[in-house]
Amino acid sequence: MTFDAETAYTELHAHFGERARRNEPLARHCTFGVGGPADIWVTLDSRDDLIGLTTLCAERRWPLLLAGNGTNVLYADAGVRGIVARIAMNGYSIEDGSNDTALLITHAGVSWPRLLNELAAAGWGGLEFGPGIPGTLGGGVISNAGAHGSDLAQVLEWVETLDASRCEEQPVAPTTRRYTLAELDLGYRHSRFRAQRRVQFDAEGYPVAAPRLLIEPAEIIMQLGIRLHREDPNVLRRLIEERKQHRKRTQPPQQSAGSVFKNPSGDYSGRLIEAAGMKGKMYGKAQFSERHANFIVNVGGAKAADVAALIREAHDRVREQFGVDLELEVELRGEWKVSQP
Structure with missing residues (x-):
């Protein structure tokens, strides 16, 4: 696929301002601290930003790679051609239910550490197994993140995605879709979103990245619904601190x-x-x-x-x-x- 980075950057900078950068080192955006430049880097702060950019890339045939906090990714030294966009939507709300339960509705870009501290202070339990998980909630769904005998599959209700799978063949607009827990195929470090992304090894033994799509991933997680339950804030804080210390000792x-x-x-x-x-x-x-x-x-x-x-x-x-x-x-x-x- 051909890509005129200068033309794309001019158009994106006019819309995103300083959130669009040219030749951005990806080493700054992954926890490995390695990786070459992205032709264009964009930070997406809202749902409208995400849908708008994905639609534009489908129309213009611009390659787009969506990223989170970069906690489970290895970027190549040669970087990434096209546009790399970080999903930074990080708002959430809590809908009270019955019997001391609630539904957490959170954007995919919310980070585990921040969310856990705020939920604990408010006396909401359910995600306290994950203080050592440094990524985002959206990234956590892809690999069914878990620790200490628990994982997201035990508390997740639904996921809302932006489906760009039809954009690969023709310049059509992406559509939104909601998956229930039963449709996500969650297992040990697995979900329906990882089924086609397994890294293979070539004849010389080197890991080989999955074939590049125009818009990747083809299904982009935007929002999650997670079950919470009432818990003593002091109990939650103590448990979170114990698990933080365990992570420091073992990792x-x-x-x-x-x-x-x-x-x-x-x-x-x-x-x-x-x-x-x-x-x-x-x-x-x-x-x-x-x-x-x-x-x-x-x-x-x-x-x-x-x-x-x-x-x-x-x-x-x-x-x-x-x-x-x-x-x-x-x-x-x-x-x-x-x-x-």
């Missing part, structure tokens, strides 16, 4: 994207990676953490290619030594053919 402090691989059935990726001799292994300025072997950390100045090289070696070693084909939890975005070592 590395350096820049990372959390767990690199999903746990295989009946085992743990960290155990397998450590048993394969990869714990502490470095490539360039990226390292499998000494604290937790399923974390790759940026020790200062790492490249995306360094991270990819570690992913390749760990995947190969675990498969060769234990016969386990580890599935990548981190999503790859950008021009990966350029950046492989």
Whole structure:
């Protein structure tokens, strides 16, 4: 697909002002701290912004990648061609129900840490399993985020999306759609939104990003409905603090994207990676953490290619030594053919 970045930037800057940037380093927008430039970066503060930009990109045939807080993504060193737009809508409301329950209606861009603190102060429980989840609620749905024996599937009621799947073939406007919990196919680090996005490994063992779509993801999460229940604020604060401290003890402090691989059935990726001799292994300025072997950390100045090289070696070693084909939890975005070592 052809893309005239200057023409697109001129039009977008006229509408979004300083929220539209040219050649924005993606390393600033992901927790790995790596990644080259996006041709154009846009911050979306409202539902109208999201629908308007997606519609415009469908009409103009401009490639668009929607992003959240960048907590589960590895951007290529060559960056991303086209437009990368961060979903920053972060409002929410609480509708009181019966029997000390409520429905939380939240935009996809709300971050877990902020929301948990505010809900705890107001005496609303339901999401306190996630103080160590650094991403957004929308991103959490994609991977059915969870911790401490709980996950979103246990409290989620519905999700509203912007469906741009028909825009791939023709310049039509996206439509809105609501999915009930039963329609989301939520499982361990899985949802209907991840079904077509699994990272494969090529003949040389390198991770390969899923084929790029015109508008990606084709179904964009905009809003969520989550069940809450009344709880003592002091109990919630204590539980959240305990889980924060647990995260500090068990997870590395350096820049990372959390767990690199999903746990295989009946085992743990960290155990397998450590048993394969990869714990502490470095490539360039990226390292499998000494604290937790399923974390790759940026020790200062790492490249995306360094991270990819570690992913390749760990995947190969675990498969060769234990016969386990580890599935990548981190999503790859950008021009990966350029950046492989």
